Amino acid sequence: MELALVILVLVVGQLLLQMMKWFYMTKRASAKYKFDRKIGQSLWGLKKNIVAKRGIGIGEHSKSPHGDVVSLKDSSKNLLVVEALAKNEDIITPDYIEVDWEKKEDVILPEYETSMSSGVDLRSSEDLVIAVDSICLAPTSIALEIPSGFEAQVRSRSGLALKNGVVVLNSPGTIDADYRGEIKVILKNLGNKDFKILKGDRIAQLVFAPVVQIKWDVVEKLDNSERGSGGFGSTGIK
Numbered sequence: 227m228e229l230a231l232v233i234l235v236l237v238v239g240q241l242l243l244q245m246m247k248w249f250y251m252t253k254r255a256s257a258k259y260k261f262d263r264k265i266g267q268s269l270w271g272l273k274k275n276i277v278a279k280r281g282i283g284i285g286e287h288s289k290s291p292h293g294d295v296v297s298l299k300d301s302s303k304n305l306l307v308v309e310a311l312a313k314n315e316d317i318i319t320p321d322y323i324e325v326d327w328e329k330k331e332d333v334i335l336p337e338y339e340t341s342m343s344s345g346v347d348l349r350s351s352e353d354l355v356i357a358v359d360s361i362c363l364a365p366t367s368i369a370l371e372i373p374s375g376f377e378a379q380v381r382s383r384s385g386l387a388l389k390n391g392v393v394v395l396n397s398p399g400t401i402d403a404d405y406r407g408e409i410k411v412i413l414k415n416l417g418n419k420d421f422k423i424l425k426g427d428r429i430a431q432l433v434f435a436p437v438v439q440i441k442w443d444v445v446e447k448l449d450n451s452e453r454g455s456g457g458f459g460s461t462g463i464k
């Protein structure tokens with residue numbers, strides 16, 4: 227009888243504790259909890275920036291001694307992230323997405339230069355010269371399989387732009403998730419000297435980002451807004 231009473235007290239105590247936890251969860255924590263349930267895997271207590279902290283690179287998570295890194299390669303999971311973004315929910319940003327890279331002899335896998343870099347640097351796979359005022363298509367010998375729900379953006383490197391006037395002409399260039407061809411960089415020399423590129427030089431950067439596709443909703447009239455049709459400097463400079 228006494229034992230039953232002790233067990234009952236313990237069970238009720240545990241129940242109360244859980245309820246208190248629920249009650250005091252922050253908005254972010256409860257979003258995190260909801261997300262855990264959606265993907266059917268617990269992210270609770272996992273540190274952010276797992277990749278940077280463990281010093282493992284993209285696509286190398288199998289090397290993680292913890293084995294608890296969440297893979298968002300499964301497109302249904304990626305869609306959940308995108309869905310949550312579209313609904314403006316407070317979601318946990320995945321620490322990384324897995325991107326398949328077709329291995330090629332002699333090609334260096336683009337890496338993040340620092341632990342919090344936004345982009346990986348793309349290297350030219352050929353020696354090239356871009357004459358003043360001309361455009362060139364630089365090959366990288368890199369082909370990727372980006373998970374659905376994401377894209378990659380080819381952007382200029384600020385150093386090349388500032389010191390040499392060499393920019394990515396279509397920045398940000400769009401690499402679609404279903405593109406399997408070689409990533410190429412459209413460079414323009416806006417400087418006043420011909421620009422020499424050697425094979426292996428870092429010529430641009432690739433930033434991965436979530437994308438949301440739309441569905442058109444045809445209406446008679448758009449809702450009014452504070453801005454209305456004002457744009458192109460309508461709010462002035464000062």
Ligand SMILES: O=c1ccn([C@H]2C[C@H](O)[C@@H](COP(=O)(O)OP(=O)(O)OP(=O)(O)O)O2)c(=O)[nH]1
Nearest residue numbers: 380396399400401402403405408409410411412
């Ligand atoms: O700077 C870039 C831009 C694009 N691409 C590749 C990947 C991308 O998925 C594909 C198509 O790009 P985009 O849609 O910008 O080109 P488009 O001119 O609209 O061509 P397409 O008719 O093939 O879509 O070309 C690059 O390699 N580098």
